[in-house]
Amino acid sequence: MKKEVEEAIKLYDETFEDTFPTIPLLRGMPDDEVIEMINKCVAEGKDVYEMGYLSLDVYY
Secondary structure, eight states, X not given: OOHHXXXXXXXXXXXXXXXXXXXXXXXXXXXXXXXXXXXXXXHHTOOTTTTTSSXXXXXX
């Protein structure tokens, strides 16, 4: 994992009560897309579920 991705995940984890769901989001997604997703979540103040990237109704 690139340092930039690790730093973005750390920012996400510090911003939200729950940790960043690396599985399934790190599988099959390019690093730049993961970083962009995290930055959008942090900027909006919404986690990946509230932003619609993942659903709580699906078991990953």
